[in-house]
Amino acid sequence: MEVETPAPHRPQQPCKNDGATPTQPGQSGRSACARPLRNPLVVVNFVLMVIGSAGGPLLLRAYFLKGGARKWLSSSLQTAGFPLLLVPLFLSFTRRRRRGDNDDDTPFFLMTPRLLAASAAIGLLTGLDDLLYAYGLAYLPVSTSSILISTQLAFTAAFALLLVRQRFTAFSVNAVALLSAGAAMLGMNAAGDRPAGVSTAQYGAGFAMTLAAAALYGLILPVMELCQARHAARAGAAAVTYTLVIEMQLVIGLTATIFSVLGMLANNDFQAIPGEARDFGLGRSGYYLLLAGSAATYQCFFLGTIGAVFFGSALLAGVIMTVIIPVAEVLAVMFFHEPFNGNKGVALALSLWGFVSYFYGEVQTSKAHRQSDKPLNDAERLEP
Numbered sequence: 001m002e003v004e005t006p007a008p009h010r011p012q013q014p015c016k017n018d019g020a021t022p023t024q025p026g027q028s029g030r031s032a033c034a035r036p037l038r039n040p041l042v043v044v045n046f047v048l049m050v051i052g053s054a055g056g057p058l059l060l061r062a063y064f065l066k067g068g069a070r071k072w073l074s075s076s077l078q079t080a081g082f083p084l085l086l087v088p089l090f091l092s093f094t095r096r097r098r099r100g101d102n103d104d105d106t107p108f109f110l111m112t113p114r115l116l117a118a119s120a121a122i123g124l125l126t127g128l129d130d131l132l133y134a135y136g137l138a139y140l141p142v143s144t145s146s147i148l149i150s151t152q153l154a155f156t157a158a159f160a161l162l163l164v165r166q167r168f169t170a171f172s173v174n175a176v177a178l179l180s181a182g183a184a185m186l187g188m189n190a191a192g193d194r195p196a197g198v199s200t201a202q203y204g205a206g207f208a209m210t211l212a213a214a215a216l217y218g219l220i221l222p223v224m225e226l227c228q229a230r231h232a233a234r235a236g237a238a239a240v241t242y243t244l245v246i247e248m249q250l251v252i253g254l255t256a257t258i259f260s261v262l263g264m265l266a267n268n269d270f271q272a273i274p275g276e277a278r279d280f281g282l283g284r285s286g287y288y289l290l291l292a293g294s295a296a297t298y299q300c301f302f303l304g305t306i307g308a309v310f311f312g313s314a315l316l317a318g319v320i321m322t323v324i325i326p327v328a329e330v331l332a333v334m335f336f337h338e339p340f341n342g343n344k345g346v347a348l349a350l351s352l353w354g355f356v357s358y359f360y361g362e363v364q365t366s367k368a369h370r371q372s373d374k375p376l377n378d379a380e381r382l383e384p
Contacts, residue, residue: 041242045307046320052301053324058331059294060134061142065336066281066290070269074134076260077291079126081299082253085246092243110238111247118227119248123255125220126302130256131263132213139198139206142332143344146325147182148210150351153358154179155218156318163222164229164314171361178354179322182347221314224248224306245310249303315358322355 060074068074089108097106111119137145154176194203227248232240264270280287308317329348332338 041307042311045304045311048300048304049308049317049320050304050324050327052297052299052304053321054327054331055297056294056301057137057142057145057328058335059290059297060137061145061332061336062282063290063294064138066286067279068276068287069138070264070267070272070276071131071134071138072260072263072267073269073273073291074138074294075127075130076257076264077294078130078134078298079123079253079256079260079302081295082250082257084296084299085250085253085303088246089243089250092246109247110244111251112231112234112238114234115227115231115244115248116251118230119251120255122220122223122227122248123252124259125216125223126252127256127259129213129216129220130260132209132216136206136210136213139195139202140210141195141338142336143329143338143340144207145210146328146332147344147347147351148207149214149217150182150322150325150354151179151211152214152218152221153315153318153322153354155215156221156314157218159219160222160225160314163226169361169365171357171364175354175358175361178350178357182350182354218318221305221309221317224309225314228310240310242307242310245306246303249306252306253299253302319355319358322351325351 056078060077063074063077093106093108133149136148140148157172157176194200198206228240228245231244238244277284277287282290305317305321308320326348329340329344333340
């Protein structure tokens with residue numbers, strides 16, 4: 001988690017640094033970017049995404065099932081764990097300062113004002129996305145919500161094409177079509193898995209809100225990638241390293257939480273929390289433990305996601321989120337005894353088929369680039 005200051009002469013093309021091996025003056029951008037991604041942090045980020053994607057929806061759904069009803073509060077839980085990021089940032093600062101012979105001029109934060117403003121804007125979008133997702137999960141089973149959220153891969157692919165010029169293949173198009181078909185199948189069976197006590201109008205609103213959340217997050221991921229590319233291309237800016245990515249997530253989490261807290265104030269959520277805790281199905285202690293656990297679990301998800309964007313691409317993050325869907329499905333059936341009918345099974349199969357199609361296409365593309373001795377590097381993929 002090291003951060004190197006910019007080299008005197010930057011490469012012509014922007015290139016993300018992995019935080020461990022700096023690009024030296026005179027070293028080509030291609031060689032730096034084409035290096036295999038064998039950093040252990042890649043595995044760490046994948047594990048964080050698995051924990052957050054599988055555990056977060058279950059905890060948030062448990063909040064509503066056990067008596068919770070505050071949409072703005074549940075929205076804030078998805079980003080309120082951002083202070084946890086100060087721990088790795090402090091460790092990185094201590095290491096950088098030690099390497100600089102305890103130089104008092106070593107900055108704690110490395111973000112430029114422009115990147116700070118961009119991260120804050122992404123934070124506002126994330127806050128809105130969290131609210132849409134929380135609203136949907138209040139009325140939908142986890143299994144249905146997870147399949148709907150998987151459509152974000154289609155939206156991510158479309159926005160990545162527009163914003164970061166992500167190249168499409170026949171496999172990518174097939175994946176988008178299959179995911180869209182899966183969501184359509186769920187829509188045709190809208191009343192089949194409506195939870196008890198949820199009206200048809202509430203179910204429909206939750207369905208629409210969840211799809212809107214998937215679309216908005218499909219926009220957020222390429223925007224993150226674009227911000228990193230623009231920063232890497234800017235002369236005199238610090239290298240885009242994992243530490244800088246964590247700083248971005250800190251600002252995103254802070255801004256999104258402020259957005260949700262303002263909604264809580266307007267909705268009188270803070271006054272309602274003590275009463276909600278008293279009547280909660282798991283007891284007062286269980287209530288607060290559930291809130292804290294949700295905040296920590298979702299922070300794992302967001303940190304893993306922005307790490308996946310850093311080490312790979314926005315589409316890679318979307319694909320990982322999609323492949324974790326079966327885990328959430330199984331856990332929802334196990335813990336909440338949710339119905340899993342034939343339509344859901346077909347929709348899940350279509351989602352997994354879409355993932356396999358995309359992954360196979362990426363493997364074939366990577367093999368073709370290796371054979372032509374022209375690997376697809378970050379500089380080409382992230383050119384702003």
